[in-house]
Amino acid sequence: MTKQLGGGDPAPPATQAPPRTDLAAGPDDAEPHTDRLRYLDAATRRIARGMNLDETLRELCRAAVPAFTDTAFVHMYAPLPVGDEAGAAPGVLRLRSADRASPRDPDARGSGPPPTGPHALPAAEVVTPAADGLLSKLLQDGRPVFGNSPGVTSAAAELLGTSAPAVPPGRRLIIAPLHGRSHILGSAVLIRGPGRPEFTDDDLIVASQLATHTALGLEKAMLYEREAAIADTLQRTMLPPSLPEPPGVRLASRYLPSSRTAQVGGDWYDAIPLPGNRVALVIGDVMGHSMTSAAIMGQLRTSVQTLAGLDLPPDEVLHHLDEQAGRLGSEHTATCLYAMYDPVQQRLLVSSAGHLPPVLLHPDGRAEVLQVPPGAPIGVGSGGFESVETHAPAGATLLLYTDGLVESRDSDVLTGVEALRARLRAATSGSAPPTLEKLCDEALGALGAGDRDDDIALLAARFEGILPETVAYWYMAPRPQTAGQARRLTRRTLGHWGLESLVETTELMVSEVVANAVRFASRPITLRLLCTDVLRCEVGDDSPIVPRMRHARLSDEGGRGLFLVDQLSQSWGATRVSTGKVVWFEQPLPDTPTDG
Template identity: 40%
Template sequence: MNEQVPVDELISSAAQAAGGWLGALPVALVATGADGTVVRWNQVAQELLGYTPPQMLGRNIADLLHPGADRSLGRSLWEAAASGRGVMGTVTAWHRDGHPLEVEIWASPVSDRQHGSSVLVFAADAHAARRIRGSSAVWDGLFARSPVGIAILDTQLRFLQVNAALETMNGLPESAHVGRRLAEILPEVNALEMEEAMRQVLETGKPVLDRRRVGRTPSEPDHDRVWSCSYVRVEDPARMPIGVIASLVDITEQQRDHVEAEAGRRRLALLSEASMRVGSSLDLERTAQELADLAVPRLADAVTVDVLDALARGDEPGMGLTGGAALRRLGRAPLSGSRVTDLLAPLGRTLAFPATAPYTQALAARQPFLIARLDDQVVAPAARHTAKPAQLLAAGVHSFVMAPLVARESVLGVATFYRTRPVGPFTAEDVTLAGELAARAALSIDNARLYHREHETAVILQRSMLPQHITPPPGIEVSHRYLPASDVNEVGGDWYDVLALSGGKAALLIGDVMGHGIAAAAVMGRLSASVRSLSRLDLSPVRLLHQLEAALADLAEPMLATFLYVVCDPATGRCTVTRAGHPPPALALPDGTVRLLDTPPGVPLGVGGIAFTPTEVEVPPGSLLVLYTDGLIEARGSDLDERLGELTQLLADPQRQLDHLCDSLITHLVPAAADDDIALMVARVGG
């Protein structure tokens, strides 16, 4: 057939009649003369029905109809087309291999100068046509009505088509998309990253799922949004890429919920860690520093913790701040390498703030003071009074919060949180978190303050009840030491004494009330006074210990105490040792032999029901008796037998001066801060 038929126009017309999906499946092209003789037979027609062009040219098109089927429909369709009307229909054709084939045809009359009136017939496998037509209907419905944003892009990543949902998402009509790239129409999203993902899909054929597009579009230019994007390659029948289909779902709300939930988990984790780390030591400086260290960098890039100077000196915190505030810096934690470091006052520095300063305002109001965005407009009014805000701004500080330290209705100080990294200003949730951290630290700081006050009171009480001047009887030389527990441990109830008895004898005694604090010190004083009174009655050691038990039983809250009572006759060297659950005394002979006296240990005073057993011991002249409380020999992580061995080794030179010997025992056995009170007494008998 010669090229006198306007083929492009015919194909366009037939494609329109086919519903726009003509190019989606192989279509055979057949042309006939006015009498039905086939004058054109293309390659697709051969593939569809199996006949070659030479086998069909010159034959009547009716010969293609299935001999066993009703041919009237096929003839009527051709006759209608030949009479000047375009027709569509389905007929059963006869394949060259001998099997029926259902074929969908579109026929239209054409004018051909060579053959006169002709009919142009397009034919396709009816099953494939119905499948594609159904898929096309599904696609058209999905594309038009889906709430998911859908776009079709060519291999140059230019938009070919977008649906209404994507128009709404982007805030642009389809005409603004077509022929342009994503980076051209939406510069305020991560378009280049998205285009790189689409190129990977075109190159590899592997879909990309859930790639996040973030930014702002004309539909909502003042707020960031987040979309989940997926990309799939579109291929031709030869599996060559011809474009990309993109689908987008707006997940801003879900992402915000996820971010808020994650932030909530981080806040809870930080508060949980604060409850374990901050304030465990009951030490002012350490508690303040723990708060600063905990908040950097998870909440802020630099933190300072300042406590009222009066509180740091040990005085009561003042309630009025109308005249300003004097604060001592006890905590400081800048982010490593931060330019803010040089602007933060060092630890221990006392800072004075006038009544109008933000620090003082935060303290007086007892509420966090927030400057979400530190800029020139905020700094300018303060420049008349101080250059510090301008310096902070120049160092990169863009947001900060001051949270007062308030506990038990008392203002204790303030914690300040600075941000320098580009992570956004402090939010309302951040301010709440800073306030909660400050509140927990404030309670710990107040506990430390109250503890130190009680600790000092107990130490004063303890020392006042110890014997101030010990005057041993002739024949006995005594040296003694008392070492209270360190500041982070409570004072106990340790005491010692030397009492003169009748007949030139002496009572060497040492005790330890089980417990700590003022209560233990008070009971210790009561027992000490009782022993001094009972010793004047010349009671036996056993009767004296029973009287002490009776004194403990009279207490409103029963307590226990260990006790060691040694009655010594320096003239004869004969000693009577009675123990009530106390560590055994050590005996160092003049020749350097040292041993722990093996006497019945007894049970602590206050247990009751157990008899106390005195033991007679011969002590050669010049020997040392060493009495001590358990604080001297007990230490965490150390074996008690090893510690007792160290004690006996240190006593191997009994000729030393007693004061030097006491100092040596304390220095070697307690090199660091004591965990418990220590009472020590060394007596040289008959020297």
């Protein structure tokens, strides 16, 4: 009995299983061979559509059942070998997929109770083949075999999880090893019931082709998943592991990789604390998706962090960043937006290198797209960056984002920015402003769960400001008497703030740091005290020489100043800025627990 595949019709549509075939043709019958080729063409194209392991195996089963076999199940090694690495062969096969045709309708899969009969044999959930056993050798060999071949019955029984006599008699079972380019991945078992002819030698060739294309599809899916995981891990390691918590501002962020590529992108964001309790907010996007884009992104982010430490204005930071990108010798360009927030003066200074404008949410609910001169992208080398200043009142929120949030195949950037502004305005229209985390979710809208054409980076900053009465600031001439003047000003200010318990230690540290600044300064030095969640003291001068702590000898008359600061303060440091340096130290407020 011969059932031919579709006559002269073209290959079946992708949504249908290949037509059923029970081919047992002789060498002079050309039509069945043509039908086998047609069937294999449709089946292999179907298998190739799978984008992950489960999809690939599902397409194999749909292509094989019921068109070629009544039952198909696949065991795969666990863990699966990936790539070209030569490792120890895994010792466990686990059932990964199974499919059976209904005995009531051989051309349909049963959705009710499992079918019964010889073609409904069970599959072992877990198989542990012996390293030198028949099953292992059969899989190593890589060629499909009939279940009743000499010596194969016991291997088939292992896969069926039953005794050898229960293996279907005759040529009704095929074991097809799944052999990839470098590794054995598992095996496929194909079983025909008593209602159709046994497998033929030509069917063994068909099974071999199905197994080969499935194995290649599985390897492709595994490599894609591994590359996607590596790309995602690489991208996330280049982003800040956590955001700082500077006084006067609260921060939140989101990063969503593109769902349409396994390659790493070039989107990044950063928040960098600056001297004087200011904070730099940065977002950028290197054009393209590749490891090169990621490498350039990492270099630019490091350069921005270094430049931010010099306390340069935003336009100067972008100017030097553009010069650095030119020295990288790459044809890649990047957009970048650099904003500097001062919580004391409650002002925002912003400069852009071809980046999208940020959105400022005012306390009254207005959503304003800031008008920032776009400038040229980083790497173009034309410069011309400008900084614009705007008032950033307490309660306002700034949102920085990359183009993946507002641009898609269905809308342009301007439409996307307007839609973003509308979403943010709606999110803040209630009686109470949403939390930053909730605001980020609202900004993403439906993009968080759907397909994304590009990466999305998002940085949100809610400005709280620092009350003027919690800040004291003085300019003092670099004279020997200045240390005593600094002590008196410190004592008076701490008394006004109700911090009498900190007067003695703070006076001593202020005196030591100011005396050190007087030694090197040629212009007036600055002394600033800030009382936020800690008491912070900053002393600035025009000398770029950063002091280093050293251990003074018993015979030395000096050299113990920074040692005392290190012992008495909670933390301290020295930062070079464009005008010289700033030395600072912090102390916990009374009744404030310290770390450790």
